Amino acid sequence: MSRYNEKFKKSISDPESFWAEAADKIHWYKKWDKVLDDSAEPLYKWFPGAEMNTCYNALDRHVENGRADQTALIYDSPVTKQTQKFTYKELLKEVSLFAGALSSLGVSKGDTVIIYMPMIPQAVISILACARLGAVHSVVFGGFAPHELAIRIDDAKPKVIVSASGAIEISRLIEYKPMIDKAIELSKHKPGKCVIYQRPEIKDKMKVNFINDRDLDWDEILLSAKPADCVSVKATDPLYILYTSGTTGIPKGVVRDNGGHAVALAWSMENIYDVKPGEVFWAASDVGWVVGHSYIVYGPLLHGCTTILYEGKSVGTPDPGAFWRVISEHGVKALFTAPTAFRAIKKEDPDGAYTKKYDLSNFRYLFLAGERLDPDTYNWAKNLLNKPVIDHWWQTETGWPITANCIGIEQMPVKPGSSTKPVPGYDVRVLDTEGKEVPNGTEGVIAIKLPLPPGTLPTLWNADDRFIKSYLNVFKGYYFTSDGGFIDKDGYVFVMGRVDDVINVAGHRLSTGEMEEVVSTHPHIAECAVIGAADSLKGQLPVGLVVLKLGVDAASETIKSDLIKMVREEIGPIACFKNVAVVNRLPKTRSGKILRGTMRKIADGEEYTMPSTIDDPAVLKEIETALNEIGYPSA
Numbered sequence: 016m017s018r019y020n021e022k023f024k025k026s027i028s029d030p031e032s033f034w035a036e037a038a039d040k041i042h043w044y045k046k047w048d049k050v051l052d053d054s055a056e057p058l059y060k061w062f063p064g065a066e067m068n069t070c071y072n073a074l075d076r077h078v079e080n081g082r083a084d085q086t087a088l089i090y091d092s093p094v095t096k097q098t099q100k101f102t103y104k105e106l107l108k109e110v111s112l113f114a115g116a117l118s119s120l121g122v123s124k125g126d127t128v129i130i131y132m133p134m135i136p137q138a139v140i141s142i143l144a145c146a147r148l149g150a151v152h153s154v155v156f157g158g159f160a161p162h163e164l165a166i167r168i169d170d171a172k173p174k175v176i177v178s179a180s181g182a183i184e185i186s187r188l189i190e191y192k193p194m195i196d197k198a199i200e201l202s203k204h205k206p207g208k209c210v211i212y213q214r215p216e217i218k219d220k221m222k223v224n225f226i227n228d229r230d231l232d233w234d235e236i237l238l239s240a241k242p243a244d245c246v247s248v249k250a251t252d253p254l255y256i257l258y259t260s261g262t263t264g265i266p267k268g269v270v271r272d273n274g275g276h277a278v279a280l281a282w283s284m285e286n287i288y289d290v291k292p293g294e295v296f297w298a299a300s301d302v303g304w305v306v307g308h309s310y311i312v313y314g315p316l317l318h319g320c321t322t323i324l325y326e327g328k329s330v331g332t333p334d335p336g337a338f339w340r341v342i343s344e345h346g347v348k349a350l351f352t353a354p355t356a357f358r359a360i361k362k363e364d365p366d367g368a369y370t371k372k373y374d375l376s377n378f379r380y381l382f383l384a385g386e387r388l389d390p391d392t393y394n395w396a397k398n399l400l401n402k403p404v405i406d407h408w409w410q411t412e413t414g415w416p417i418t419a420n421c422i423g424i425e426q427m428p429v430k431p432g433s434s435t436k437p438v439p440g441y442d443v444r445v446l447d448t449e450g451k452e453v454p455n456g457t458e459g460v461i462a463i464k465l466p467l468p469p470g471t472l473p474t475l476w477n478a479d480d481r482f483i484k485s486y487l488n489v490f491k492g493y494y495f496t497s498d499g500g501f502i503d504k505d506g507y508v509f510v511m512g513r514v515d516d517v518i519n520v521a522g523h524r525l526s527t528g529e530m531e532e533v534v535s536t537h538p539h540i541a542e543c544a545v546i547g548a549a550d551s552l553k554g555q556l557p558v559g560l561v562v563l564k565l566g567v568d569a570a571s572e573t574i575k576s577d578l579i580k581m582v583r584e585e586i587g588p589i590a591c592f593k594n595v596a597v598v599n600r601l602p603k604t605r606s607g608k609i610l611r612g613t614m615r616k617i618a619d620g621e622e623y624t625m626p627s628t629i630d631d632p633a634v635l636k637e638i639e640t641a642l643n644e645i646g647y648p649s650a
Contacts, residue, residue, distance in 0.1 A: 019425040019436070022286075026439035026468070033439070034061065034469055037282045041274075041317075042076050043067045044247045051466065057487045058474060059466040061275035062250035069254055069273050070114075070147035071245040072281075073316035074107040082319055085293060089345055090136045092326035093337060094183040095216045098344075099136065106140070111242035114144035118243050119236070120175055120208050124149030127256070129173040129206070130302075131164065131191060133157045133182035134326040137212045137233065138302045141177045142312055146254060146273075149246040153256040153268070156303030156628065157182055158189060158605060161197035163266075163627040167258050168202040170268055170476065179212040180223050185331045192223050210236060250274025256476045257305055259411040267485065268476030269412050271308075276414065277317055279440075279470025280309055283415050284318035287407070287438065288382065289423035290349050292319030297341065299325055299352040304606045305411040306385065310351055314415075323347065329356035336369030343373035350378070353385035354392050355542075355607030361392065362541035365564055367399040380405060380422065386608050387512055387528055389535040390431035408434040408510050410496065412486070413471045417441050417463065417496075418508045432532060433507040440468030445502050450490040458501045458526065460514055462493035499526065516611060518547030518555040520591050527611075530557055530592060533585045534578050539567045544601055544609050548594075548618035548647055557582075558618055558647065559595040560638070596641040604628035614638055620648030 016024075026033045031050035038050075048064030074087070083104040090099040101109065122128060128145050130152055132138035138154075145152035153171045155164055157179075168176075176199075182189040192211060199205060212233035213223055225232070254273045258266035290296050296315045300306035302324075315322035323345060329338055329352070338360065342350060381396060381404045388406040397404045403426065407419035420427050420435040427435055437443040442464035445453050453459045465487070471494075475482040489495035499517055500510040511517075512528035519525075527545040534543045541562045547555040559578060567574070575595040582592035602610040605628055616623040617639050625632055642648075 017425055019421060019427065022424055023437065023439045027442050030440065030466070030468070034278060038062065038274075038278045040281045041067065041277050042072050047250065047274075053466065057465055057483060057492075058479065060251045060473060061272070061469040062278070065250035065274050066247045067250060067274055067277065068147065068149070068245040068247060069277050069313070069317075070110065070143050072277050073143060073146070073313060074103060074110060075245060077103045077316075077319050078107050082292070085319075086321045087316060088136065088139060089295075089321060089323045090326070091323055091341055091345070092134075093332040094185065094326055101136065106143075108242070109136075109140050110143040110147060111244075112237055112240050113140050114147040114243035116210070116236045116240035117144055117150065117175060118148060119240060120210075120231075122148055122150050122174055124246050124248060125151065125252075126174045127151045127153060127171045129168060129171060129176045130154045131157055131159075131176060131178040131195060132212075132302065133179055133191075134301060134324055135179060135212070135214065136324065137179065139312055139324060142255075142302065142308075143316075144243075147243060147245050149248040149252065151253045151255060153258070154303050154308065155258070156301060156605065157191060158303075159194075159627050161194050161201060164194065164198035165201035166266060168198060168206065169204050170258075170266070171256055172204045173206045174208075176206050176209045177212075178209065180214050181217055181221055183214075183217065183326070185328065188217055188220060190221050196224075196226065248273050251473070253476075255308065257308060257411060267481065268478065269472045270474055270476050271414055271470075272473055275469030275471075275473075276313070279415050279468060280314040281317045283438075284314050284320065286423040287416055287419050287421050288349050288351070289380065290315075290318070290320055293321070294348045295321040295323065295346050297323040297325070297345070297347045297350050299329070299338065299350060299356060300385075301606065305414060306351065306606075309414055321345075328359075330359045330363045334369065335360045335364035336372055339370050339373040339375060342375055342378050346377050348377065349380040349382060351382040351384070353607040354383050354388045355386065355603060355609075357383065357396050358392055358542040361395050362562065362564055370399060375400070378402060382407060384408060384416070384434075385606060387510060387531075388432075388434075389532055391535040391540075393429075393431045404429070406434045408498075408508070413467070415470050418443065418510070430503075430507050433503070433509045436506050436508065443502070443508060444493065445500065446490055446493070450493070453501075455502055455504045458499060458511065460490075461496045461498045461500050461508070461510065462490050463496065465492055465494060467494055516547075518557060520547075520553050520555055520557070520589065525557070525586070525590055527557060529586060530559070530582055530590060533582050534559055534561065537574065537578060537581065539563055539571075539574055540578075541565075542601060544611055544614065545592075546611050546615045546618060548615065548649075550649070553591060556594065557590060557592045558642070558645070559592065560598050560601060560614065560641065561595060562598060562600060594645050594647075596645050598637060598641045600634055600637070602626075602634045602638060603630050605630045614642075618642050618647040
């Protein structure tokens with residue numbers, strides 16, 4: 016039996032023994048009464064009775080055990096042209112002091128704190144300071160509009176909001192304070208205090224207006240603060256709330272517990288990402304997203320790694336070589352980012368010329384997740400880097416990977432288009448609409464047999480019923496992922512996209528992800544999206560939106576006819592793929608996910624609300640114009 020099969024089998028047949036062994040890597044003030052509490056199923060609890068502190072595990076224990084002078088955090092900011100490094104000892108000092116400042120404002124165990132910050136060290140310090148006190152942090156992406164922030168304020172009811180004067184984009188400044196003021200004005204709940212870090216780089220460019228005694232200056236409150244010690248919390252106590260989109264338009268507050276979260280993330284660093292304590296791990300994401308929580312802040316620090324906080328983009332800060340510079344300069348062993356970032360690099364530098372400017376000899380692995388990795392992007396990255404390119408799949412709700420090539424256990428052969436096999440702990444099944452398992456190779460709904468492993472969401476914030484209804488009642492005994500796909504004869508999982516990305520063409524259910532896979536293989540296509548638009552005759556028809564590589568003639572009708580022919584040959588005439596629009600860019604969230612649902616509404620002539628996570632709202636007008644030119648919305 017292979018090492019992977021052995022570990023996976025044990026994790027499913029004897030999860031309590033498997034995770035008890037993994038939990039030995041974590042420091043506990045008090046051990047658990049039992050590993051898994053299933054007395055209130057389908058709501059499960061991991062390590063009930065245990066007590067610990069996540070911040071202690073991420074910082075204090077490393078300082079005490081010989082890593083005091085090792086670099087813990089590297090802040091690399093091409094937009095401010097600076098780099099700053101913090102050793103474990105230095106980061107602990109900063110976190111302890113800010114925890115003391117929060118404590119002086121009345122923040123204690125169980126209180127909530129909203130963090131609305133750009134990608135600066137103070138964001139990481141704030142997160143860990145909350146964990147140190149046993150306070151529940153809720154990081155709201157620094158760029159959400161006041162209305163969206165207000166919704167989160169009313170749900171989380173924070174005692175304090177921590178923010179900064181603003182963010183620095185490639186060519187613009189984004190002021191945060193006016194958005195906070197407006198959000199508090201809109202919200203029913205009024206936080207007691209707002210702590211504002213005034214960024215020295217932009218202090219002279221934006222005047223921050225402090226309101227009465229509600230608003231406090233970060234630097235000023237530190238002057239009188241005293242360092243705070245770690246507070247012991249229950250393993251089952253909440254560590255953070257992270258809001259994710261809800262189908263009703265009301266965000267869902269995903270809860271993460273302390274104990275199971277620490278155990279799962281520490282385990283994943285070694286077994287999935289194959290990085291060792293002391294090595295440099297870089298997740299090129301934002302602290303406002305789940306990747307930033309799990310793999311900028313908690314995972315690497317729990318494991319004793321050096322983590323990178325990067326305030327920049329994959330292109331434009333200043334060029335398509337930005338990622339290669341960071342990898343070379345800081346000795347990165349593994350990079351984790353979204354496929355979108357690599358498609359952007361591929362578009363700007365299709366031949367990969369910028370890689371030749373940097374020493375990438377110490378770089379071992381590229382991990383991609385956050386959206387489907389099309390085989391074309393996979394092959395481009397693999398051929399360019401000549402390193403393992405690992406596709407893996409997970410969600411905000413799970414907090415860490417569901418499927419992956421667990422190279423720390425055993426590196427398995429890659430199948431482009433597949434995120435390989437289930438990670439130990441995840442019993443992944445493919446079901447039909449009746450909840451019955453389908454044969455290998457048959458597409459269906461991907462579900463995970465309960466109980467979910469540690470580190471995944473135990474519930475939604477103050478909404479057990481909504482958690483059960485949204486995730487556990489669709490198929491009894493399973494967690495509903497909302498994604499469709501199939502498992503092949505070798506046990507490899509192919510995630511084809513959200514269930515609502517399956518379209519119905521004249522009674523035939525077809526995957527738009529499968530069509531995108533075909534379209535993306537065309538040599539002139541940089542990236543693409545396929546949506547299902549309403550059709551009076553066939554119900555729905557696929558519409559392709561494509562971005563061409565630099566230097567390719569955007570008016571080329573040959574490319575369009577090529578794509579139609581390719582889909583016809585690969586999927587069949589049944590797909591009815593005939594409509595293609597060439598666009599300069601696709602609408603995306605700030606984390607890089609393509610807003611297919613919004614484009615579908617534009618194509619159908621439906622009303623839509625501006626997505627709160629959109630990177631640039633102006634792109635939707637461009638999409639509307641391009642769809643109009645090919646006849647959408649149809650009369």
